[in-house]
Each structure stands twice: as C-alpha cells, then as structure tokens.
Amino acid sequence: MRQITPIFKREFLGYFRSPVAYVFLIAFLVISVSLAFSRYGGFFRAGVAGLESYFTFFPWLFMFIVPAVGMRLWSEEKRSGTVELLFTLPITTLEAVLGKFLAGWAFLALAVLLSFPMALTVGYLGDPDWGIIATTYLGAVLMAGAYLGVCALTSALTKNQVISFVLSLGACAILLFLGFSSFTETLEGALPMVVADALSNFSFITHFDAFTKGIVDPKDVIFFLSLMGFTLFLNVVALER
Amino acid sequence: MIEVKGLVKTYGAKRAVDGVTFTVKRGDILGFLGPNGAGKSTTMKMITGFLRPDAGTATVDGIDVTVDPVRVKQKLGYLPESAPAYPEMTVGEFLGFIAEVRGFRGAAKTAQVDRAIQLTHLAPVRKQTIETLSKGFKQRVGFAQALLHDPAALILDEPTDGLDPNQKNEVRALIKNMSAEKAVILSTHILEEVDAICNRVIIISRGQVVADETPAQLRARQPGARLDEIFRSLTHGDI
Numbered sequence: 001m002r003q004i005t006p007i008f009k010r011e012f013l014g015y016f017r018s019p020v021a022y023v024f025l026i027a028f029l030v031i032s033v034s035l036a037f038s039r040y041g042g043f044f045r046a047g048v049a050g051l052e053s054y055f056t057f058f059p060w061l062f063m064f065i066v067p068a069v070g071m072r073l074w075s076e077e078k079r080s081g082t083v084e085l086l087f088t089l090p091i092t093t094l095e096a097v098l099g100k101f102l103a104g105w106a107f108l109a110l111a112v113l114l115s116f117p118m119a120l121t122v123g124y125l126g127d128p129d130w131g132i133i134a135t136t137y138l139g140a141v142l143m144a145g146a147y148l149g150v151c152a153l154t155s156a157l158t159k160n161q162v163i164s165f166v167l168s169l170g171a172c173a174i175l176l177f178l179g180f181s182s183f184t185e186t187l188e189g190a191l192p193m194v195v196a197d198a199l200s201n202f203s204f205i206t207h208f209d210a211f212t213k214g215i216v217d218p219k220d221v222i223f224f225l226s227l228m229g230f231t232l233f234l235n236v237v238a239l240e241r
Numbered sequence: 242m243i244e245v246k247g248l249v250k251t252y253g254a255k256r257a258v259d260g261v262t263f264t265v266k267r268g269d270i271l272g273f274l275g276p277n278g279a280g281k282s283t284t285m286k287m288i289t290g291f292l293r294p295d296a297g298t299a300t301v302d303g304i305d306v307t308v309d310p311v312r313v314k315q316k317l318g319y320l321p322e323s324a325p326a327y328p329e330m331t332v333g334e335f336l337g338f339i340a341e342v343r344g345f346r347g348a349a350k351t352a353q354v355d356r357a358i359q360l361t362h363l364a365p366v367r368k369q370t371i372e373t374l375s376k377g378f379k380q381r382v383g384f385a386q387a388l389l390h391d392p393a394a395l396i397l398d399e400p401t402d403g404l405d406p407n408q409k410n411e412v413r414a415l416i417k418n419m420s421a422e423k424a425v426i427l428s429t430h431i432l433e434e435v436d437a438i439c440n441r442v443i444i445i446s447r448g449q450v451v452a453d454e455t456p457a458q459l460r461a462r463q464p465g466a467r468l469d470e471i472f473r474s475l476t477h478g479d480i
Binding site for chain 1 (some may be wrong): 286290323
C-alpha cells in the first residue's frame with residue numbers, strides 16, 4: 001500500500017500541470033456562487049445566516065462537474081498508452097485505483113472547500129450555526145466521492161473521454177433522479193413496490209439533505225462510503241478484465 | 242533469467258500467440274523478429290505481466306509472473322512500444338515519479354534519476370515537459386524509465402523505431418554496453434539490428450516460434466542469401 005502515495009501525488013499534481021485545474025476551479029466557484037445569488041437560490045432574500053441556498057444546488061452541479069474530473073482518470077491513460085507503463089510498474093491494480101481515486105477526490109474536496117468565502121460572508125452578515133455548515137461541507141465532500149466512484153468506474157470502461165463523460169453523466173443523473181417522487185412513481189408503475197422502494201434509497205439528494213440540516217446519520221455516511229467501496233471494487237475488476 | 246513456456250493468448254477467434262517457448266540467459270541480447278501482427282508485442286506484454294496469458298507461464302529469475310506479478314515487475318525494465326509517458330510532466334518529474342513507484346525515496350531517488358539521465362544523455366531536456374520533446378528524446382525518456390532501477394532483465398519493444406540513423410546507433414551502443422550483466426529481449430523488424438547487436442535470434446510467425454538460433458546459424462540456413470530473404474522464406478505464410 002506504500003505505492004499509493006506516488007500515484008496519488010502524480011495524479012493530484014497532474015491537475016495543476018495543465019490549465020484544467022484552474023479552469024475547473026474557477027468555473028465551479030463562479031457557477032455555484034452565482035446560482036446561490038440568483039433568484040433560484042435566493043441567498044439574500046431568504047434572510048437566513050446559513051449556506052443552505054448555496055449547497056442546495058450541489059447535487060445538480062456535481063452531476064456535471066464530477067464527470068468532468070472523473071472522465072480522464074482511466075480513459076486518458078488508456079488512450080495515450082500510459083496504462084501499459086503504469087501496470088508494468090511494481091504496483092497492484094488496487095493501489096493504482098485507490099491512488100487515482102483519492103487524488104480526484106482530494107481535488108474535488110479542494111474545490112468544495114475553496115467556497116469558504118461564502119461561509120465567511122454569512123459569518124460576517126449574521127450569526128450562522130457553524131455546526132450545520134461543518135456537516136454540510138462533510139456531506140458535500142462525501143457526496144463528491146460517491147459521484148467520483150461512479151465516474152472512475154465508467155472511465156475505466158472506455159478509452160474515449162467523450163463516451164466516458166456521457167456514461168458518467170447518465171449514471172449520475174439516475175442516482176440523482178431516484179430521489180424525486182415523480183421519477184420513483186414511474187418506477188413503481190414498472191417495477192414491484194419493494195424494488196422501487198429499494199431503488200429510491202439510492203438517491204444522492206435524500207442522503208445529502210440530512211447533512212444540510214446538521215444531521216450526520218451513520219446511515220447516510222455508510223451509504224456514500226459503501227457506494228465508493230463498491231464502485232472502486234468494480235473499477236479494479238474492470239481493469240483486470 | 243527469463244523463461245517462457247508455452248505462452249498462449251487468444252483474441253476472439255484469432256490466436257495471437259500460440260505456444261511460444263524460449264529462455265534468455267544473463268548476457269544474452271535476444272532479437273525478437275517477426276512480421277507485424279505475428280505476436281511479438283503480445284508475448285512481451287505477457288512476460289511483463291501487463292496481459293494475462295490464456296495458457297503457459299513466464300518466469301523471471303524463477304518467479305512466475307502469473308503468480309507474483311509485482312515481484313516480477315520489480316525485476317524487469319520494460320520499454321513499451323512508442324514509449325508512452327505522461328506528456329504534461331517534465332523529464333525530471335516523470336523519472337522522479339518512476340523512482341518513487343519503484344520504492345526509491347530521498348537521496349536514493351535523486352541518485353537513480355541522475356544516473357538514468359546521465360546514461361541516456363537527457364540532461365539538456367531535464368526541465369522540459371515531455372510533450373515538447375522530439376521523438377528521439379521521447380524514446381530516450383522511455384529508456385531512462387526502463388533502466389532507472391538497474392534491472393536484471395530488460396524488455397524493449399521496438400526501441401529504435403522511428404529514430405534517425407544516428408539515434409539508432411546510439412541506442413544500440415547503449416544496449417550493448419549494458420548487456421554484460423543483463424538479459425535483454427528486444428523486438429524489431431529491422432534485420433540489420435540483429436546483426437549489429439544480438440547474439441541470438443528468435444523469429445516468430447503467426448504466433449509460433451519458427452527459428453531460435455544465433456545470427457550466424459540463421460545465415461547458414463541459406464548460404465549467400467540476404468537476411469531479409471531468409472526472413473521472408475521463414476515467415477512467408479504470414480502476410
């Protein structure tokens with residue numbers, strides 16, 4: 001497991017060796033903040049010293065931006081042939097998968113944490129509940145990891161980044177929409193009630209919502225962590241195939 | 242040093258490698274010849290543990306690659322075809338990464354990177370990103386990467402492909418200089434290369450070994466004929 005560090009380091013710094021990281025971070029922060037300030041977010045109109053109007057868009061935003069980070073994880077290595085280099089170095093597939101995943105996750109966590117001026121702003125304007133803000137950040141980082149697990153897996157399935165992006169987007173969209181009653185009602189029409197019920201438990205929104213209310217339910221934490229574990233396991237299988 | 246026994250790899254209905262068997266000793270430079278698509282690269286990828294063989298085994302220093310791939314990879318230096326590397330990294334960063342993955346830290350890492358850069362004459366481009374390098378330099382970066390940990394066995398997939406005559410000469414000299422204490426397999430379809438540096442030749446055609454001998458024995462098959470004529474008569478079924 002010692003070899004995870006160099007893999008992680010290379011991948012994480014790799015984001016900053018090209019303009020990708022800067023374009024991504026700026027775009028993410030501009031979009032997320034302007035959504036909060038827009039009339040749909042109502043950051044000021046709500047008159048509440050909290051970040052709920054900021055984080056409410058995160059499940060939606062992640063649906064687009066996490067595939068943008070995840071699509072290159074394996075597709076790029078396969079396209080350029082460096083995957084052959086990587087897997088003839090003395091590392092196991094699991095080490096490579098974990099190193100790359102953790103690097104992508106750290107990068108996403110950095111993007112989320114760079115929104116700290118928003119927290120400072122509500123601290124300046126009012127007297128927010130810092131506990132809720134902390135749990136919301138925790139929830140956002142966990143959710144980013146779960147999204148990224150899905151995207152890393154789809155990336156391992158193809159050497160074409162566009163296909164990888166579209167597949168990830170589709171998979172993330174399904175995981176997101178499972179939380180909406182109109183979507184689950186359609187499912188209930190087509191599938192037995194038990195199955196539809198079980199599926200709706202996989203929604204990102206329901207699990208993320210609790211965090212934004214200041215609740216850290218082990219059930220939600222385990223949901224995100226186990227989704228990461230499962231997708232990473234499939235990732236190893238897909239690469240060893 | 243390297244022992245290959247009955248390797249088989251099938252892609253769909255096509256048997257890319259069909260029972261390839263040979264051994265390479267320390268001090269050998271084995272030229273691996275064959276037409277395009279004959280199974281050279283696939284065989285090498287199985288020895289290096291990148292592909293899993295459908296049947297057969299390859300052992301390096303007595304370790305079976307299908308049983309303990311990580312230990313085999315520690316002993317091998319491998320230059321894949323077209324020398325892939327991370328284009329956004331500089332030469333120094335890239336070799337530093339390889340050194341770290343190979344377990345060198347701190348001063349040992351610097352020493353190994355310096356040695357590899359010196360051997361392959363990469364000092365002038367050390368701080369340049371790999372994407373800005375010419376083909377010859379890229380190939381040398383691939384070489385440096387394969388040599389970095391001073392492996393006992395080297396596997397080189399078309400190391401001189403796409404290089405100009407001067408660069409080819411330089412690469413050949415490099416391989417020859419190192420060969421005394423190493424086992425080297427190099428694939429090529431340049432027949433003159435075999436004469437220039439190899440002390441053994443294997444010709445592979447349609448996934449099978451059709452000749453395994455010294456360059457002199459290969460010549461003696463058809464006295465007076467050119468190497469490419471002998472090559473053609475051995476591999477004529479493979480188009």
